[in-house]
Amino acid sequence: MPPATPDLISPRSPRVSAARRLARRNFRGKERLFLAEGPQAVREAAAHRTPGGADATLVELFATLEAAERYADIIGEARGAGARVHLADEQVIEDISTTVTPQGLVGVCRFLDTPFEDILAARPKLVAVLANVRDPGNAGTVLRCADAAGAEAVVLTDASVDLYNPKAVRASVGSLFHLPVAVGVPVERAVAGLRDAGVRILAADGAGAHDLDEELDKGAMGGPTAWVFGNEAWGLPEETRALADAVVRVPIHGKAESLNLATAAAVCLYASARAQRAPEGCRTVSST
Numbered sequence: 001m002p003p004a005t006p007d008l009i010s011p012r013s014p015r016v017s018a019a020r021r022l023a024r025r026n027f028r029g030k031e032r033l034f035l036a037e038g039p040q041a042v043r044e045a046a047a048h049r050t051p052g053g054a055d056a057t058l059v060e061l062f063a064t065l066e067a068a069e070r071y072a073d074i075i076g077e078a079r080g081a082g083a084r085v086h087l088a089d090e091q092v093i094e095d096i097s098t099t100v101t102p103q104g105l106v107g108v109c110r111f112l113d114t115p116f117e118d119i120l121a122a123r124p125k126l127v128a129v130l131a132n133v134r135d136p137g138n139a140g141t142v143l144r145c146a147d148a149a150g151a152e153a154v155v156l157t158d159a160s161v162d163l164y165n166p167k168a169v170r171a172s173v174g175s176l177f178h179l180p181v182a183v184g185v186p187v188e189r190a191v192a193g194l195r196d197a198g199v200r201i202l203a204a205d206g207a208g209a210h211d212l213d214e215e216l217d218k219g220a221m222g223g224p225t226a227w228v229f230g231n232e233a234w235g236l237p238e239e240t241r242a243l244a245d246a247v248v249r250v251p252i253h254g255k256a257e258s259l260n261l262a263t264a265a266a267v268c269l270y271a272s273a274r275a276q277r278a279p280e281g282c283r284t285v286s287s288t
Contacts, residue, residue, distance in 0.1 A: 009062070009086040011095060016088075019062065019096045019108055025162050033059070034164035036107040037097055039071050041169065044177040045107050046077040051114045056081040057177065060108035062088050062096055067104025074105065083107070098166040113163060114180035116155065116190070120197045122180070124152035126272055127194060127226040128265065131187045131240055132159040135232050139163070140171025141262040142229060147175035149269035154179065155194075155226075157187045191228070191243045199224040203244035204268050205236050206258050210248045212271055221275035227268045232261050 009016060021027040022035050036045045036058075048057040061078045068075050068087055078085055096106045119127070128146040133139050139161050146154050156163055163183050169176055182190075191201050204227055215221050228244060230236035241247050250259055250267050259267070 009088050009092060011089075011092050015060070015084075015086065016062075016092055016096065019060070019106065022108065023098050023166060025165070028162070028164050032111040033108055034111065034169065035096070035098065035166055036109050036169055037099060037105065037166070038103040038170070039067075039074055039105055040174045041177075042071075042105045042107040043074050043077065044174040045109045046074065046081045046083065048112065048177040050110050050112050051118065051180070055110060056083065057109050057112055058083045058107050059110060060084045060086070062086045062093060062106045064088060064090055064093055064104040071105060078107070099170070111164065112177070112181075113183045114153075116182040116185050116193060119153045119155070119180050119182050120193050122152065123197055123224075124194075124199065124226075125224045125276060126151040126269065127153045127155060127199065128269060129155045129157065129187070129190050129194075129226055129228045130160045131157045131190075131228055131236060132231040133229065133261065134161050135261075136161045136165035136168035137171045138232055138261045139165075140168040140173075140176070142265045143168075143172045143179075143181065144175040145262060145266040145269055147172075147178045149266070149273040151179060151269060151273075154181045155185050155190050156181065156183045157190060158184045159187075187228070187240055188243065191226075194226045195245075197224075199226045200246075201226050201228060201244045202268070203228045203230075203236055203241045203247045204250070204264055205230070205241060205247050206249050208247035208249035210246045212248050212250050212268065215246075215248060216271055216275060219275075221272055222278060223276075225272045225276075227265070227272070229261060229265050229268075
């Protein structure tokens with residue numbers, strides 16, 4: 001439990017100023033640090049280790065007195081991970097936070113992206129590739145969907161949004177800390193590397209020549225698969241679709257014009273997850 005009369009960190013502290021700057025991408029990249037807000041994200045960060053397991057991901061935590069009392073277990077986990085814990089008044093948290101209604105906990109975390117080569121070496125069976133996805137909320141939500149569907153990796157291409165954008169971190173609801181994510185990978189390299197690792201490449205596109213239901217009925221979805229998802233507004237360009245083994249559309253059975261990116265990603269990833277878990281599904285990747 002926190003002490004009854006704790007010393008509060010000053011709003012003018014260099015630590016507060018340094019944390020506040022992490023709302024900006026150039027400072028995140030320079031320091032290789034990002035912000036995680038709220039109890040769910042901070043708890044996940046405290047339990048996480050950077051790729052290779054050498055360092056704790058959570059390095060610093062700012063908490064209001066009320067949050068420190070309410071989430072005493074998280075404070076203990078943060079301290080157990082070696083993070084510096086600063087008790088602060090609500091104004092300090094509001095200054096650091098990027099949300100309209102802060103939840104009283106803001107963590108400073110080390111970057112945790114995984115080298116693309118390490119993802120390939122693990123021979124993944126289900127991967128989401130985000131190609132030119134620009135909206136941070138969508139990127140975080142697709143990451144969450146991939147985590148829920150049991151995907152083993154997410155790849156963000158070099159034209160996609162910053163993984164550590166605060167909105168993307170929030171939208172992932174902790175899933176950022178659950179599965180390997182590679183960033184800044186050219187889409188051609190992502191496709192070639194995954195294909196060489198024995199993974200079938202499927203591009204998700206509303207005008208695709210292949211119907212998702214038909215692919216499932218044919219039993220074509222049970223093997224290792226990478227889904228490539230495109231930009232929210234214009235989808236995948238022709239040159240990216242041409243890289244795929246098949247371009248697949250989610251069937252629209254009603255009158256809706258289309259599905260948004262996150263919804264389509266959830267449908268596609270769960271279709272693969274179900275097929276892979278069926279008795280005839282491929283649960284291992286054979287050498288190629």
